[in-house]
Amino acid sequence: MNCKVIQTFCVIAAFFCQSIWALSGTGGTPLGGMGTGYVKFDGQKFRVSGKLPPAAADHAKSTSGNSEEKQIASSGFSFFVNGTAKTQLKAASEDAKCPLQIADFGTIEGIKFTLNAFGPYLPGEGKENYQLATSPLAFFDITAENSGSEAKEAAVAMEFTNGGLLGGANSGKVESGNKAISFAGSPDNAYLAVDCDGSSPTFTAGAIGSFSSDGKLANADGNLVAAKCNIPAGGKVHFKFVLAWYREYGSEGYYYHNFYTNSKEAATFGLSKFDAVRDGITSFVSRLMASNFPDWYKDRLLNNTYPLIHNSVCAKDGRTAFWEGNYGIIGTIDQGQHAAVFYTFNWPSVQWHELQYWARQQKSNGQIHHDFNEGKMNFSAGNTNNNRNLKAWDDKTHADYWWFPNTDSWADLNCMFIFKGYELMLATGDKDSLEKNYPALKKAAERILSQCGSDKIPLQSHSTYDRCQGEGGRNCSLTPEYNGGLTITTFYAFAEIAKFLGKTSDATTFTEHAEAAKKAFKQKYGNSGDFAVRASTSGSGRFPESHVAGYSWANYFCLDPIMDADFITTAVGRLRNTQKSGNVRAVGEWIFYNVDHYGGSEIALNRPDDALHIHKLDYDYYYKQVPNMVFWQSLQEGDGNTHKDSYMTAPLVWHSYFQFCGYMIDNANKRLWIRPRIPTEMKGKITKALLLNPKALGTLDYDENEDEATGVTQDITVKFDKPVTIKELILKNNTGIDAPYVGIKGAASPTIKVEGSDPEKNIRVTLATPIEIGPSGIKIQVSKKPVSVANAKELNAVVPLSFISTRLSAGVPMYYSVDVAGPVKIELFGINGAKIGTIMDQQVSAGNHSFNWSGKTIEGRNVGSLFAVLRLTSANGSVTKMVSILR
Structure with a gap:
């Protein structure tokens, strides 16, 4: 066997x-x-x-x-x-x-x-x-x-x-x-x-x-x-x-x-x-079930993914969307993007298809539609007004759903479109696909700008939270706090997209827009007694959790905080008592948004117990009371738990999992974030936590119980099933000092920089040489003392797969390092790509090695002086290097 x-x-x-x-x-x-x-x-x-x-x-x-x-x-x-x-x-x-x-x-x-x-x-x-x-x-x-x-x-x-x-x-x-x-x-x-x-x-x-x-x-x-x-x-x-x-x-x-x-x-x-x-x-x-997160929470993570099957619509020509739930609406990007995390980090193709669909239906003014089918309250059949079907790929002018058929004034739809693009960038690093969609993404960002005043926040734009007195978008209030916060995060996200694609001017411009909007947002709402209590616009008093939505999104995306510590701490404090009361649904809140916006903000503020509490309230409401409705959950206020709605938004619970683990992978820029916020019952540890990544699933083991003797405040092990390249690590700074020490076995002379402030103090570790994290994993320690890193206990040497020597000569030692024990092969290629032969093929241990070359390939071919390419291959992958061969 x-x-x-x-x-x-x-x-x-x-x-x-x-x-x-x-x-x-x-x-x-x-x-x-x-x-x-x-x-x-x-x-x-x-x-x-x-x-x-x-x-x-x-x-x-x-x-x-x-x-x-x-x-x-x-x-x-x-x-x-x-x-x-x-x-x-x-x-x-x-x-x-x-x-x-x-x-x-x-x-x-x-x-x-x-x-x-x-x-x-x-x-x-x-x-x-x-x-x-x-x-x-x-x-x-x-x-x-x-x-x-x-x-x-x-x-x-x-x-x-x-x-x-x-x-x-x-x-x-x-x-x-x-x-x-x-x-x-x-x-x-x-x-x-x-x-x-x-x-x-x-x-x-x-x-x-x-x-x-x-x-x-x-x-x-x-x-x-x-x-x-x-x-x-x-x-x-x-x-x-x-x-x-x-x-x-x-x-x-x-x-x-x-x-x-x-x-x-x-x-x-x-x-x-x-x-x-x-x-x-x-x-x-x-x-997923092997981790030490509470069993009920892990059950919720899995079973709340039902819209993957219940709500998905995939046409033969690639048009892809999700049914909202309850109403006869397909698309609903304002809710759908909240749920996209589980799809994006497992099967990104479904989200690339959906992004393309939104992009091709984008209005000429840059506005993103609300839905794909001119949704009605119920699905209709027949030859006329058949909203069971999707609109054509390039139908830019169709009306949106019956309640608000002209969504030209909705800023949040454009925000969610850009969030989808940014999330796909992080998950896949697919530059070609992102480049194809960049014109539509930029147009959506510019559309948001057109909806803003000089302060760069859209105070007069509508959103999913607005309350209307009748169908057709009549007599609607505004929720500028929601659009304002989302816009700041959106500008930061778009700047990151532009930076990745080499659009330097756009990146600079939208970073400046984000900074201006952040400043204006605090000036307008920082001293407001209504913020996170009720909307500033009459008639829109519900849903105060929407006011902190942009902050929670930014934390999930691992972007800079959009609100200063005093601002967000005060706002979340106002929300806390109402949200934890157990009466959230009774007072007409949208529960999935509560656990995401309010709960995500609590995690960011290092209050994971409060976030876990609101998840447990909703778990009990369905999983304990009516398990036959677990796959038919409602978002709507007042619907109760037997309404059989199948709302599309349910998978957003995975945002909290990413945030509890403090995890994000950026396969575009080769960055990895590990900044956990751990519920008390887990006793300062995360064990065997599954990490989603479409390149390769991973596992996190983490311990933040301080070792007073060594000064170690974080002991971290990250593994991926297949090699994942990382150039930069972003960790949390829980050392209490401004010059912490970070030990990464096998990573020589990393640059360590402390940044941010409470509650998001970080340590940015830039590696001198990229590393491949595979099944053997990488072990990291954060410490108050340098000696504890130098004498790290029970750490296996994790070194990069690399050539150290730049020349290859017969009889002279050739130095290289291997990241994982097992079969290792070194092959020689001409600069035209033609293989010359294999010069080494043997079993070696992980670590630094050398060998003396005979001047011949294993196949028996003599090699003269020339420039050539060496390829070093281990079980985790391969690297190449141009060398000169001297005889």
Whole structure:
């Protein structure tokens, strides 16, 4: 058994050991790709339900009475072991951890059966991962584990009574090979396939037949597929089922139409990726749950990602958007960008598509639209006024939603558009894509400027918070505090985009605008008794948390604070008692914005307990009181927790996770922030925290309990699954001194600079040479004393992968350093790129090394004097260097 297999087994085993069946009663996790619709398996009731086409296009919330998912009876699993059968067995217990559903079916004749059901998601950038994520697939993995001392024959059957839910026939037809049934139809159809990794499995499909007596189905029309195999003593077998569907949707279609022409093709692709997706999803969930954050909070992080599946709309031509929830509106960038963090740092392609869509619909004056479908209260069908469909790519002049159809005066929409661009810059570092969208981003920034006065804050602009007395944008109040704060952060973010793209003049100009706006914002509101209490404009007294939204966004983005310490501390102090009262929903607040704007500001002010408290209030409101509504949460004031809204904003809880960890990755400028704010119950430590990064997932271990003997105030370990290049680290300064010491093993002579002030005092560490952080990780210590860094305890040497020598001569030592133990190769190339040969290939330890070169390549070729390129490769990556060879 190779190392990868062992690692996968350990990850999955650890996951099962950790699971405490924390969340049952949800009715099942939605299983499906982005914009494909979904099915749900409810193991307590032996049924599958679903919603297809996507919720937004199928009246998921409407007055027509079609708001419920379609229920399908007689769908689930049957089991057979050595003559004992359990048909249509209900689960003993279940746990929802979106996008994963776990069910325990108990033990039959010494064989324990456990279900992992999941959608087609592999975190990380790349075309294949995005194809998976947008595929119409639901995976069901039954693990059968034999704890006995004898081998046993076991079979598992999956039953799916289509009833037209997924398209195609109501009953299945057996496919050749007995490994699948098809629900034929044109253009809509569905497909259920089975596989098994046991020794010499047999497959049957069709009707129930003699399954109860011999574990085999009858080859006849029916709705089941099954596999049967021998499970050795102490062994484990995976029974794998893939459910696929294919739907037409008018001229709009689905993104998966670019890859498949029917459900069989989708299922075939899904089976080929089954193990990778299963291992990726179970690993992602187990790693998230492995940290020492409270279990309820980690549950919330996972299950609040339901809009990824519920609300996504992905047309064949790439138009991508999200349904708002409650109302028949698709787009809603003012809410959607709050939720984008989870998508951007896992599958950035979905956000690049959406950014492009907003950019191409941008009005000629630079204004960004509110939505993509001229939203109404409910979704409508028919040939006229059909807001179930997206507007065309370049429809710049369409009206926005019915309540406020002309959003030309909304500054916050432009802010969110720029936030999307900046977040994508951080996550991907994709300069080409950002350059293509730069004209639209700049136009949006200039549009905000046109909405500002000479003080650079938009006091007369509308926003999502304004209260109107009627439809059509009539008699609306203003919430300038919200737009003003957002604008400062937006100008800083746009300046960073411009700087990355080499637009020096724009970067300077918008930095100056941000500084001017910051000064004006404090002058206007710094001494106002209404700030963070009520809006300064009559009739808009609710939502005071909006006043600190810009500050929270800036902290999440790791930009400079937009409010001075005295200003923000006073404002958040005014909010605290109301927000912690437990009556936030009762007084008409928008809860997702509360936990993000107010809660995020509390984290930034180093009051993480207060932020965690408001998250817990909302967790209890849904997860404890009405678990069947966890995937249908409401934003709206007064809706209660049984309103079945499925609001798009739910994934914004991940902002708080980034802020608690103090984490941000900038793959554009190769920067890494680690500035944790740790809730008291975690006792000054963060252990095994999962770090999102589309380049490679990471892990953070952090301890800020001071070692008085050594003066160490922070002990940090960061790892990434694959090498991630870092040039600069930004840490928090908790030393209490103005000249702290930072020890980074393997990073020679970094430049250390203290900056900022309470509550955001930082240490900026600029590395003399970029480092690659891979699976071996990097260890960092922050200290009050230099001796503690020099004598760092239990620190493995982490050195960069690099050449030290600049010349290569036969018989003369060649010096190099290696970042991770393992196989290391040095190859020689001509300056034209042609390979000359390999000069070293051996196992070495991490650290500094040298070797004497013979003057020949390993292949036996003599090398004369010339200029050449050396490539040094380790398990974490490779580096190159131009050298002169002297003979």
